[in-house]
Amino acid sequence: MKFVDYVTISVKSGRGGPGSAHFRRAKYEPSGGPDGGDGGAGGSVSLVGDPSLYTLLDLRYNRHHKAESGQPGQGAQKSGKSGTDILIRVPLGTVAKDGETDEVLGEITEEGQEIMLAKGGLGGRGNVHFKSATRQSPQYAQPGTEGEEREVTLELKLLADVGLVGFPNAGKSTLVSSLSAAKPKIADYPFTTLEPSLGMVYLGDWRSFVIADIPGLIEGASDGKGLGIRFLKHVERNAVLLFCIPAEEEKPGEAYSTLLAELEAFSPHLLDKPRMVALTKMDIVGPELAPEWVAQARTRFPEDIEVLPVSAVAQTGLGPLKEALWKRIEKDREEA
Structure with a gap:
């Protein structure tokens, strides 16, 4: 469709x-x-x-x-x-x-x-x-x-509990397909995701939430570059923003700051939303180097931002990520 x-x-x-x-x-x-x-x-x-x-x-x-x-x-x-x-x-x-x-x-x-x-x-x-x-x-x-x-x-404007934010090829589509039954288009070239897709994530005990794969942003998206503000508006309706930073990113902290700046330029109130970081494609790092790599990567982000390593390909870290997202969503619903 x-x-x-x-x-x-x-x-x-x-x-x-x-x-x-x-x-x-x-x-x-x-x-x-x-x-x-x-x-x-x-x-x-x-x-x-x-x-x-x-x-x-x-x-x-x-x-x-x-x-x-x-x-x-x-x-x-x-x-x-x-x-x-x-x-x-x-x-x-x-x-x-x-x-x-x-x-x-x-x-x-x-x-x-x-x-x-x-x-x-x-x-x-x-x-x-x-x-x-x-x-x-x-x-x-x-x-x-x-x-x-x-x-x-x-x-x-999509109504979803979690909105994925990241550059093209940050592993968002693969992550959504692993967390839910959604089948977004996945390929190794920019802007694979040309339209948002929704997926339902089930955790058991009657717990579930909706996750949205938002098309990748580039620097200048708030000014209309790339896919521009056409899809930035969908982020406005998400309760929690999950920033996807791939393990192959040489400067994860700067990538996070750039994404944050684009959201702020589009709508400053987006910075009031709860934020988390998923370090995607951890299978590239390998299990031996992963602990040290993650510890080093966490120092590149603000202390109040929860950072979780995941690999949709190796199916690792998905459980803790879902539980962490659920806690944030539950808190947001209680406050609302």
Whole structure:
């Protein structure tokens, strides 16, 4: 499935049905009073959260959404049928903005949550409502009101507990595939991951969390270089950031600082998120040199940053990494 995280759609709600200017006519009541019913309300257009969706792909090919108009009122005070509402299903983490003003209309974060994009027009009142002591036979009824029409921009920001941050070929995709059942594309060339992928990590005892493989960053990503800010926005929604620094990196401390600087340049509040470091590709170092190498590498990072060595290929260090991530996630959930 192709990952689509940005799309603009056109929505239009239905017009309200006109009221009826009808008069009661019966065999023994040829000049009965007004009995016109109300027009039906126009259908509305809303977003609704669906956790089974992970992309806005369907909306790329279905951009126009028009709800039904309400039906006219009828005699005998019968109301017209209301137009059917349209519910546009979107993934959790979808932000809706007005296409012209860029005003945020809302964001979908929970299953079943709804955001109204265009409210249906009101049905007009029938002439029965306008009868009075001085107006016994009102000849008119209200027309229905127009519906709303607007362009709406939808932007998806992934909802994941852990977001992986690192340069291209830092071993993020391999790590995700080892921790979860996700199958991201893996190859030995830059920007293998061209779109984010989610994986569910299970620890047993009913414990689980969602991990997101974010495409690799390069220096200047916050200015649009490489894959740029297109994917930096997904990091905003992660509870914990896991920096992946490969064992082949000659200056791990500087690599970490560069990644941190790109996040700060994009959004300073990202520095408030809990951070951990995974030293990936430890199979390159070998089991004999690993303890000494890790001890030396840990001195290159701030003392308050937890550093864990892992090898997705050799399947080492994965258990401790999952437990450490779970502790951070649990703490974040408690604070939230």
